[in-house]
């Protein structure tokens with residue numbers, strides 16, 4: 001075989017290797033670097049603290065040494081090598097948490113193995129790999145409660161300050177944060193507008209985490225967290241139904257259902273406040289962004305929707321725009337009422 005063909009063959013094998021990323025993610029999940037740095041540096045002891053089988057962990061450790069993430073001394077003890085240092089929990093990059101298979105991102109990225117499903121159907125790959133969509137999976141799997149708790153400490157982002165500051169909350173008494181996640185946004189809203197009361201609605205695990213965050217913020221007398229799904233009719237009783245960073249995860253038909261349920265719960269005179277995000281893909285169509293574009297589409301059906309597209313979704317859900325708010329590069333604010 002000519003050398004060039006051999007090189008291409010080897011290169012293709014290297015490009016398509018699934019085992020190496022899995023081994024490194026397993027190491028991150030087991031916190032091997034942290035254990036080793038803490039002095040638990042021999043296979044048997046590591047197997048005991050990580051709850052793994054010594055014979056199999058030995059293979060994993062030797063492979064990590066072969067990949068130069070660990071170094072192995074002649075007496076069989078391991079040390080963290082420079083390439084493995086970012087896997088320490090103390091590393092400011094936070095990469096261990098991102099790679100951990102118990103973590104929210106790590107779980108999501110595992111589903112990229114079936115990006116073909118997205119290319120064939122336009123749908124995210126998660127359900128094809130795990131049997132349930134990402135949020136269903138995270139919310140009904142007790143393994144992810146800790147990861148969600150960690151998330152609850154994240155500050156609000158993606159220009160969510162325009163929701164708190166760019167809307168006239170003085171006329172509103174109560175708000176349901178639909179898909180309110182960890183409660184960070186609702187807490188910020190209630191702190192900034194002391195006359196407001198709130199309700200966080202989310203799937204099971206998230207609603208429980210959100211409820212604890214509300215209580216820890218000392219706001220249990222002004223807000224509650226309830227378990228519910230925006231694919232079912234929503235509880236009535238608040239003036240505003242807020243949807244922040246929700247629709248990107250759903251295709252048009254699903255997004256219309258969510259908006260319709262919010263409108264029905266708000267009822268005549270009530271408001272649906274759509275605070276949708278727009279994920280920035282610098283220049284779609286270029287070779288450089290193609291990987292990122294596919295990543296986004298494999299994890300969410302609609303990472304980029306224009307304000308006009310959002311307005312059309314609202315109209316299809318029986319709503320009409322009653323106020324057009326600020327638009328930033330990553331967020332827009334639209335108020336709807338029943339048409």
Ligand SMILES: C[S@@+](CC[C@H](N)C(=O)[O-])C[C@H]1O[C@@H](n2cnc3c(N)ncnc32)[C@H](O)[C@@H]1O
Nearest residue numbers: 135179180181202203206228229230231244245
């Ligand atoms: C991208 S997060 C948005 C969180 C938050 N609103 C924000 O602005 O950061 C999507 C949220 O929708 C929730 N969610 C997903 N499916 C849901 C459903 N069927 N009913 C209610 N909430 C759902 C998820 O649990 C998650 O908290």
